[in-house]
Amino acid sequence: MRIRGQIIRIDDEREVTTDQGSRTLVEVTLRIDDLPANEAAELDIPDSSLIEDPIRTLTLWGDWAETMTYAEPEMELLVTNVDLDEYRGDPRYSTTSDSYVILEPSFIVDVTDIRSWVQCPRMYYLNKLSGIPLKYPVVKGTIVHEVFGDLLRGRDLSSSIDDRVDEAGLELGLLGRDADAVREEVRQNATAIEGWLDQGTLGPSEDTWRSEQTLISPTFGIKGRADALRRGIPVELKTGKNTDHDPRFQDKIQAAAYALILVNRGIDVNTGTLLYTKNTAVDRNEETGDLSPAKDFSIAPGLLKFVVRKRNEIAAMEHDMSIPTGYEADAICEYCFEQDTCRVVAGRLDQESKAGQVGQTLPADEREYLERFYHAIERERRAVHDEYRKLWTQSPSERASDDRALINLTPAGATQLDTGRWEIRAIRDDDAVSKLRNGDIALGSNGNPITGQSEVCRIQTLDVDDDGDGTIVVTADEKITLKRLDVYPSEIGVDRMLTALDDFILRGDDTQKAVFFNRREPTFSNRADETYIPSNDAQNRAVKRAVNAEDFALIHGPPGTGKTYTIAQLLSVLVARGDRVLLSAFTNRAVDNALTAVRDPDVDVSDESIVRVGTNAGIDDSMQDIKLDDTGSPAACATAVQSASVVAATTATCGSRVMREQSFDVAVIDEASQLTEPNTLAAVALADRVVLVGDHQQLPPVVRADTDLQTSLFERLIETHPEASVLLDRQYRMAQRIQAFSSQKFYDGELRPATRTVATQRPADLLDETPTGPATDGGDGYRQQKQQRLDAHQDDQTQTHTLPAHLRDPVVFIDPDGTRDGNTNLTEADRIADIVTTYINAGIDPSDIGVIAPFRAQVAAISQRTSVTVDTVDRFQGSAKEIIIISFVATNSLEEPIFEDTRRVNVAITRARKGLVLVGDTAALSSDPFYATLLEWAKQ
Numbered sequence: 001m002r003i004r005g006q007i008i009r010i011d012d013e014r015e016v017t018t019d020q021g022s023r024t025l026v027e028v029t030l031r032i033d034d035l036p037a038n039e040a041a042e043l044d045i046p047d048s049s050l051i052e053d054p055i056r057t058l059t060l061w062g063d064w065a066e067t068m069t070y071a072e073p074e075m076e077l078l079v080t081n082v083d084l085d086e087y088r089g090d091p092r093y094s095t096t097s098d099s100y101v102i103l104e105p106s107f108i109v110d111v112t113d114i115r116s117w118v119q120c121p122r123m124y125y126l127n128k129l130s131g132i133p134l135k136y137p138v139v140k141g142t143i144v145h146e147v148f149g150d151l152l153r154g155r156d157l158s159s160s161i162d163d164r165v166d167e168a169g170l171e172l173g174l175l176g177r178d179a180d181a182v183r184e185e186v187r188q189n190a191t192a193i194e195g196w197l198d199q200g201t202l203g204p205s206e207d208t209w210r211s212e213q214t215l216i217s218p219t220f221g222i223k224g225r226a227d228a229l230r231r232g233i234p235v236e237l238k239t240g241k242n243t244d245h246d247p248r249f250q251d252k253i254q255a256a257a258y259a260l261i262l263v264n265r266g267i268d269v270n271t272g273t274l275l276y277t278k279n280t281a282v283d284r285n286e287e288t289g290d291l292s293p294a295k296d297f298s299i300a301p302g303l304l305k306f307v308v309r310k311r312n313e314i315a316a317m318e319h320d321m322s323i324p325t326g327y328e329a330d331a332i333c334e335y336c337f338e339q340d341t342c343r344v345v346a347g348r349l350d351q352e353s354k355a356g357q358v359g360q361t362l363p364a365d366e367r368e369y370l371e372r373f374y375h376a377i378e379r380e381r382r383a384v385h386d387e388y389r390k391l392w393t394q395s396p397s398e399r400a401s402d403d404r405a406l407i408n409l410t411p412a413g414a415t416q417l418d419t420g421r422w423e424i425r426a427i428r429d430d431d432a433v434s435k436l437r438n439g440d441i442a443l444g445s446n447g448n449p450i451t452g453q454s455e456v457c458r459i460q461t462l463d464v465d466d467d468g469d470g471t472i473v474v475t476a477d478e479k480i481t482l483k484r485l486d487v488y489p490s491e492i493g494v495d496r497m498l499t500a501l502d503d504f505i506l507r508g509d510d511t512q513k514a515v516f517f518n519r520r521e522p523t524f525s526n527r528a529d530e531t532y533i534p535s536n537d538a539q540n541r542a543v544k545r546a547v548n549a550e551d552f553a554l555i556h557g558p559p560g561t562g563k564t565y566t567i568a569q570l571l572s573v574l575v576a577r578g579d580r581v582l583l584s585a586f587t588n589r590a591v592d593n594a595l596t597a598v599r600d601p602d603v604d605v606s607d608e609s610i611v612r613v614g615t616n617a618g619i620d621d622s623m624q625d626i627k628l629d630d631t632g633s634p635a636a637c638a639t640a641v642q643s644a645s646v647v648a649a650t651t652a653t654c655g656s657r658v659m660r661e662q663s664f665d666v667a668v669i670d671e672a673s674q675l676t677e678p679n680t681l682a683a684v685a686l687a688d689r690v691v692l693v694g695d696h697q698q699l700p701p702v703v704r705a706d707t708d709l710q711t712s713l714f715e716r717l718i719e720t721h722p723e724a725s726v727l728l729d730r731q732y733r734m735a736q737r738i739q740a741f742s743s744q745k746f747y748d749g750e751l752r753p754a755t756r757t758v759a760t761q762r763p764a765d766l767l768d769e770t771p772t773g774p775a776t777d778g779g780d781g782y783r784q785q786k787q788q789r790l791d792a793h794q795d796d797q798t799q800t801h802t803l804p805a806h807l808r809d810p811v812v813f814i815d816p817d818g819t820r821d822g823n824t825n826l827t828e829a830d831r832i833a834d835i836v837t838t839y840i841n842a843g844i845d846p847s848d849i850g851v852i853a854p855f856r857a858q859v860a861a862i863s864q865r866t867s868v869t870v871d872t873v874d875r876f877q878g879s880a881k882e883i884i885i886i887s888f889v890a891t892n893s894l895e896e897p898i899f900e901d902t903r904r905v906n907v908a909i910t911r912a913r914k915g916l917v918l919v920g921d922t923a924a925l926s927s928d929p930f931y932a933t934l935l936e937w938a939k940q
């Protein structure tokens with residue numbers, strides 16, 4: 001029996017005498033979440049009031065009492081294998097010798113963090129803050145681990161080493177290493193692995209082996225990736241040497257933590273293996289001791305419990321987000337490699353530290369900032385943990401309807417690739433939507449990702465044909481029977497935000513920081529005095545402001561105002577001046593979109609001077625020719641990135657160990673209003689000057705928790721330093737009538753159409769009534785395509801309907817008199833499908849029409865009724881359609897906001913070029929001042 005609940009009170013520790021001698025105990029009062037159903041029956045207490053009152057006393061015996069020294073009221077407690085008895089009519093619980101006590105079980109601790117915590121709690125904190133820097137032992141360690149995996153998958157040693165060293169080309173190049181020397185060193189390490197594999201009679205061909213496996217334990221709140229499992233026993237590889245007979249303590253802890261996760265899966269683990277690969281490489285004449293690389297050790301229940309208690313210490317500290325001092329451990333600072341960093345961080349942040357403090361303390365506002373964002377990021381981490389938890393708390397169908405999983409797949413086999421990895425296929429027979437995309441990392445499983453067979457894989461294909469059928473193809477290290485594919489949450493995003501804070505605040509330049517902390521005003525030079533963009537005064541001023549900025553400049557670009565165009569012109573000016581430029585944005589799509597404009601033949605930046613840094617899967621096909629080749633000759637890789645005038649990468653990649661080694665004169669960051677402050681800092685920290693391009697009146701950063709991360713650095717700076725910004729006030733997208741509301745409400749009436757043609761566009765321009773059509777910003781290509789469509793249409797001999805009068809206006813409001821039911825309004829969905837059909841029958845191409853709805857359920861309802869693109873606002877940001885139809889869903893009243901933020905309405909309505917149709921309920925919309933004005937405008 002297990003119980004789980006919130007701590008209400010913790011009594012003092014006591015010693016009692018029992019038949020087993022003197023024992024320690026602590027009594028804790030808990031509010032139990034789910035009382036065991038059989039509680040009353042077990043105790044034979046007929047009092048039903050007990051069942052309504054979930055407060056119970058729990059006695060923690062022996063070592064578990066220690067966990068209560070750092071637990072606090074309000075924390076959650078999960079206790080397994082409890083005993084139930086009664087004391088004066090009250091049911092009471094107590095731990096048994098088989099119990100585990102898990103504090104804050106929802107907080108998921110990584111195995112490697114438990115390892116560093118055991119070495120020293122401050123090491124855990126410093127690793128989290130600073131990330132893993134580019135250092136040779138780290139890169140070599142990664143290569144050896146990969147070769148290990150390859151050997152387990154049956155690959156030939158030499159070809160594995162060649163490939164893996166090749167793959168690390170860029171990192172080795174930046175470290176100034178020679179490939180041959182690295183190959184030799186890896187070979188020495190790998191010899192230990194090979195020898196051990198041979199000698200253990202357990203050849204890789206045997207089924208008892210498997211390489212790295214990601215494991216999560218819902219009970220113990222632990223996750224991690226074991227290097228390998230041999231007959232269910234965790235094997236950890238260490239690239240160092242250890243000539244003692246026993247494995248190192250922290251290494252044992254790591255292997256034992258994996259064992260715990262296996263225990264949670266019902267596997268009894270009582271041994272662990274540590275493989276010290278350097279042991280075979282050390283000189284036997286000089287070294288004494290135990291030089292065998294493999295060291296087995298027994299994993300007794302006591303060790304597993306110790307691991308849980310260490311994990312509990314971390315969870316408790318993270319609960320109130322306190323900073324470890326190092327005194328919690330017996331670690332000896334003078335032998336610690338991290339001693340200097342530890343003292344510097346303690347000194348700069350004025351933290352208590354066992355190693356002491358050095359250096360000058362940072363100004364109070366910087367420390368306050370770091371602390372505030374550290375807390376915000378840790379809250380975001382918790383929200384990611386909530387996502388992990390849904391892997392086991394939600395049923396498969398709940399996950400599917402939440403778009404978090406594709407379920408009920410039919411396995412369709414697997415093929416082993418040359419690399420030893422597997423290509424796994426499954427058939428889907430429905431067109432269920434999900435958040436999964438090609439190129440994503442996902443969790444594939446045979447049905448249950450936690451207790452079943454599961455593997456982290458990369459999606460290669462997810463396509464669905466017209467009938468809704470399709471083949472899913474993924475690649476993974478091990479073969480699985482693919483029946484389900486889940487969105488796999490990742491903490492990399494939060495980890496990268498922390499390292500960006502560290503790079504900017506702790507390692508950043510004081511002069512640069514002063515301006516972001518309002519200790520001095522941003523300054524501007526006069527170096528740019530030419531006319532760069534004659535056709536658009538605001539864009540021209542923006543380029544000049546950006547080139548002149550000594551610190552930062554802000555380019556505020558409402559919808560369709562040519563932000564991307566301006567960025568391209570700006571880059572050509574900067575490159576011509578000899579500046580080295582970082583071009584960044586949150587998503588790969590945004591980076592590639594900006595790069596497309598930079599590579600326009602009319603823009604004076606040569607392809608040879610640009611490199612695109614990122615993963616193959618993330619980068620658009622059209623950018624593959626300028627993608628940085630990070631494999632092969634180390635020197636060539638390093639030169640390629642170091643000599644580039646323009647380096648383009650997402651802000652997440654800016655936090656990678658390769659990009660953290662780069663420096664730039666200027667960082668130009670697109671869609672900066674959608675970036676959290678720390679995400680922006682990841683790029684800012686790499687450059688002397690910064691240009692942020694964005695629009696804080698459109699979508700804010702997407703974050704899970706309600707914290708300061710919701711406000712972008714762009715928004716904060718434009719409010720504190722409006723003089724550093726330029727508003728692009730001419731838009732090339734919308735008819736005058738469509739843009740008017742947005743201009744008035746969001747841009748102080750300053751947004752105007754760039755040309756008369758833009759201003760006067762109408763839906764009828766899309767019809768054959770106007771054969772030549774007016775010029776749109778799509779240009780001749782667009783007209784030709786349209787003419788082809790019209791010709792095809794006429795060839796069809798289909799009757800050409802004309803567009804009814806009420807759909808000819810650029811802005812239309814329609815009230816279908818529907819009823820909201822949950823997050824859908826089917827009458828509205830039906831009417832929207834009719835409107836779409838009317839447009840199409842009139843000759844408008846379906847690809848010119850888009851529908852936006854506030855909720856996914858309504859998106860699904862409309863999608864079932866029409867073939868045009870239907871989506872939420874977030875998916876539409878950055879794109880535009882000739883005709884946009886918006887479904888508001890709400891009827892009668894507006895108890896909850898429709899788009900939760902009026903900026904979403906701004907984005908929705910500004911997606912339309914020629915026609916905007918608002919479909920909603922008059923009564924509901926009139927009940928809110930903002931929507932009432934929208935309605936008034938639409939009905940004009």
Ligand SMILES: Nc1ncnc2c1ncn2[C@@H]1O[C@H](COP(=O)(O)OP(=O)(O)OP(=O)(O)O)[C@@H](O)[C@H]1O
Nearest residue numbers: 535536557558559560561562563564565732777878
């Ligand atoms: N100065 C200009 N002269 C002529 N055309 C321009 C100019 N600036 C932008 N355009 C055109 O306006 C259109 C929109 O420009 P762009 O894609 O740069 O806008 P954007 O602000 O990035 O759009 P979004 O709001 O979707 O991010 C493009 O077709 C572009 O060629």
